[in-house]
Amino acid sequence: xxADRRARDLDAIAKGLAxxxxxxxxxxxxxxxxFETGLFPRNAEISRKGGSLLAEIGRRLAGMNVTTTVAxxxxxxxxxxxxxxxxxxxxxxxxxxxxxxxxxxxxLTAFTLVSADQAQGPFPDAPRNRTVTLVIxxxxxxxxx
Numbered sequence: 001x002x003a004d005r006r007a008r009d010l011d012a013i014a015k016g017l018a019x020x021x022x023x024x025x026x027x028x029x030x031x032x033x034x035f036e037t038g039l040f041p042r043n044a045e046i047s048r049k050g051g052s053l054l055a056e057i058g059r060r061l062a063g064m065n066v067t068t069t070v071a072x073x074x075x076x077x078x079x080x081x082x083x084x085x086x087x088x089x090x091x092x093x094x095x096x097x098x099x100x101x102x103x104x105x106x107x108l109t110a111f112t113l114v115s116a117d118q119a120q121g122p123f124p125d126a127p128r129n130r131t132v133t134l135v136i137x138x139x140x141x142x143x144x145x
Contacts, residue, residue, distance in 0.1 A: 009138035016060050017136070021053050030137040033057065034122045038130035044091035050131075051099050057134070058103025061110075069135040070096050071116040075126040089115040096132040 014026035017033055025032040039050030046054075061068060072093030074086035093113040101108050121129030 006138060013064060013066060013136055013138060016064065017057060019056060021049070022057070030135050033134040033136065035131050038128045039096070039132060040092055040130040042130070043088055044095050046095050046099070054096050054099035055103030058100035058106060060104070061100065061136070062104030062106055065139045067112070067137045067139060068100070068110065069112040069114060070100070071114045071133045071135070072096070073116045073121050073129050073131050073133065074118055075121065075129050086115060086118055089118070092132050
């Protein structure tokens with residue numbers, strides 16, 4: 001029963017977040033949202049399209065009983081570290097959360113921020129890895145009182 005409910009919840013989340021400009025992957029325990037283009041042309045300055053996409057996703061998240069983790073990504077630069085998290089990646093996650101929260105009128109505390117490992121970007125090319133990815137997990141229903 002609980003497994004069936006979770007499967008239905010995951011299906012509903014994936015369907016609810018599908019929109020142009022994003023790839024939505026329904027996985028066994030969560031839903032992963034990857035943006036088709038990099039949201040940040042440089043540093044943590046978001047593109048207009050990126051801000052609009054995040055605000056729309058935030059609006060859709062507002063009606064869901066979920067937890068959302070925002071992973072900021074960065075690209076390794078010549079002569080720099082090639083693995084581990086980066087300050088700019090965390091800054092990107094922080095900027096993204098601002099747009100998600102504003103779009104859905106959600107508190108900033110509704111989101112978890114992480115810096116993804118530089119060696120694990122969602123794409124093989126640097127420009128598209130100037131982004132964030134989202135992992136959305138359904139919350140367990142509250143027990144009746």
